[in-house]
Amino acid sequence: MQDMFRFGTRLLVAATALLLVQTASAAQGSRSVIEGSKAYGLDSCVEPTPLMRKKHYAFLKHDRDITVHQGIRTVKHSLAGCVDCHAAKDDTGKYVPVTDEGQFCQSCHEYAGVELPCFSCHSATPTQATKAGD
Amino acid sequence: MSDKIDQKRREFVSVAGLAAAATVVAPGVFLQATAEAEPRSEAVTGKVRYGMLIDTNKCVDGCTDCVTACERENGLDLLKMPEGADPEEWDRQRPRWIRKVKVKDRLTGKVTTLPMMCQHCEFPPCQDVCPTGASFRRADGIVMVDRHICIGCRYCMMACPYKARSFIHEDIDEKLTVAPRGKGCVESCNLCVHRRDNGETTTACQEACKEGAILFGDLNDPNSEISQALRQQNNTELRADLKLNTGVRYRGI
Numbered sequence: 001m002q003d004m005f006r007f008g009t010r011l012l013v014a015a016t017a018l019l020l021v022q023t024a025s026a027a028q029g030s031r032s033v034i035e036g037s038k039a040y041g042l043d044s045c046v047e048p049t050p051l052m053r054k055k056h057y058a059f060l061k062h063d064r065d066i067t068v069h070q071g072i073r074t075v076k077h078s079l080a081g082c083v084d085c086h087a088a089k090d091d092t093g094k095y096v097p098v099t100d101e102g103q104f105c106q107s108c109h110e111y112a113g114v115e116l117p118c119f120s121c122h123s124a125t126p127t128q129a130t131k132a133g134d
Numbered sequence: 135m136s137d138k139i140d141q142k143r144r145e146f147v148s149v150a151g152l153a154a155a156a157t158v159v160a161p162g163v164f165l166q167a168t169a170e171a172e173p174r175s176e177a178v179t180g181k182v183r184y185g186m187l188i189d190t191n192k193c194v195d196g197c198t199d200c201v202t203a204c205e206r207e208n209g210l211d212l213l214k215m216p217e218g219a220d221p222e223e224w225d226r227q228r229p230r231w232i233r234k235v236k237v238k239d240r241l242t243g244k245v246t247t248l249p250m251m252c253q254h255c256e257f258p259p260c261q262d263v264c265p266t267g268a269s270f271r272r273a274d275g276i277v278m279v280d281r282h283i284c285i286g287c288r289y290c291m292m293a294c295p296y297k298a299r300s301f302i303h304e305d306i307d308e309k310l311t312v313a314p315r316g317k318g319c320v321e322s323c324n325l326c327v328h329r330r331d332n333g334e335t336t337t338a339c340q341e342a343c344k345e346g347a348i349l350f351g352d353l354n355d356p357n358s359e360i361s362q363a364l365r366q367q368n369n370t371e372l373r374a375d376l377k378l379n380t381g382v383r384y385r386g387i
Contacts, residue, residue: 066177068280071272072329073173080311121281121316123309 034104036088036096046076056082079118084126097124171333183275184325185353185381187360187369188248189249192347195247201232201341204251229315230325232339237282237387246387249339249348251323252277253372254296260290260299269320275353278324286318288311295373296327298322306373309347325350328367352380 033039045052047059052117066072068073088097088106098105099119177238205211208231215224236249258277260269266284269290279290279299291299302315309315312328326337340348351360369383 044307064282065348067331068175068270068282071174071274071327072177074175083311120275121303121309121314121319123311123314127309 016096032104032108033086036090037104039104040088042085046081079122080126083122083124084117089127095125099124152230159336174331174333178272178274180273180275183353184330185254185275185351185360185383185386186325187363187383188339188350189347190246190248190345190384190386193247193249194237194243194345195207196304199344200249200339200344200348201230201234203338204232205230207313207338209308209313209315212308212310212366213306227301229302229321231298231300231321233297248384250296250372251339251382252294253296253378254323254325256379256381258378259293259295259376263289263293265289272327274326274330276324276327276330278327279320279322281319281321282313283308284319288320288321294322295376295378302312305316306313315323330354 026099031040033042034044041043058080060079063075063077066075067078082105083098087098088103090096097119098101099116100106107118117118141336181350198369200332210229213229215221215228222234232249233252235248236244237248238244239246252278254275255273256271258269258271260277261271263269265287266281266283268285269277270277286301288301291297293334299320301320302317305317306315314371315321326334329337335350337348337350340350349363351358351359353361353364364383365383369385370387371378371380372381
């Protein structure tokens with residue numbers, strides 16, 4: 001899997017194609033966003049999808065320092081933001097943690113063999129409406 | 135949007151409303167304006183220094199309203215005693231951002247009760263001893279822990295003259311989006327940093343104190359309520375001998 005990613009960075013066209021195949025197989029559907037999440041009703045992520053697939057962790061770490069040390073809360077790549085948009089609600093209207101089996105962040109990381117330390121501290125569901133007025 | 139959020143906004147409005155009462159046309163109009171408190175989009179600067187003034191004359195013995203509100207705001211009330219733990223030990227070691235403390239004057243016997251939290255020093259000993267740079271002082275005077283860098287060594291806990299810091303000993307199931315926390319890191323009062331960055335004007339403890347013993351504000355703004363209050367009456371820095379220039383000041387001790 002790592003190799004696929006590294007190879008992908010060399011040729012943009014090839015990368016996009018590879019990743020599309022990979023995601024399709026990982027999520028058993030044409031879209032990997034989860035039904036019942038805000039993302040499901042939207043067309044695009046905070047960056048173009050191919051870029052998100054390749055770089056989301058770098059974006060997160062970059063913006064993390066800006067938020068924690070400079071207090072800037074309007075960053076594009078906020079972890080609370082990912083969770084808010086990508087966490088799905090179940091039939092009873094309750095949020096399912098993004099780290100649960102088959103959920104957005106978990107399913108792809110499981111497939112890619114990535115383990116996240118983030119959610120030992122961060123909430124894996126939105127616990128409050130974001131102040132953006134939604 | 136849930137009722138709870140609306141309720142919270144309304145409470146916030148009622149506090150802010152006191153200050154701005156003169157400009158309020160109708161309650162609804164003001165509510166609208168307050169709900170639009172903007173998240174911060176520019177880096178914090180040293181133009182502002184946040185701090186608190188605590189009037190111990192107003193602080194009531196036995197009352198823990200500020201502690202309760204702090205724990206609710208910052209998700210500390212979600213921590214559960216680990217199974218099989220000794221309740222006494224848990225009570226001694228559980229994470230707390232505010233502790234109610236009693237001080238007694240040996241000569242007169244006068245007992246004073248006060249809330250004790252991170253004093254947001256200008257020269258924080260916790261920052262001095264931190265081997266990783268996790269303990270830091272934000273440009274606006276808030277002393278806090280970057281838990282992405284904290285390795286849990288707890289030097290800062292030993293260095294703090296105010297015993298203001300806590301350690302998270304166990305994994306945590308439930309947490310708030312605004313207050314992530316996990317096993318192996320140190321934490322302490324951050325002056326409700328999520329409120330600061332959302333343009334709100336109070337802390338949870340200030341709002342909760344029915345006696346009005348806690349005043350939060352900008353120490354660098356000569357016209358702020360807190361600066362005026364500090365000029366008007368004597369105030370004390372706890373352990374002034376250490377010359378830390380604390381951002382939290384006390385009256386009546």
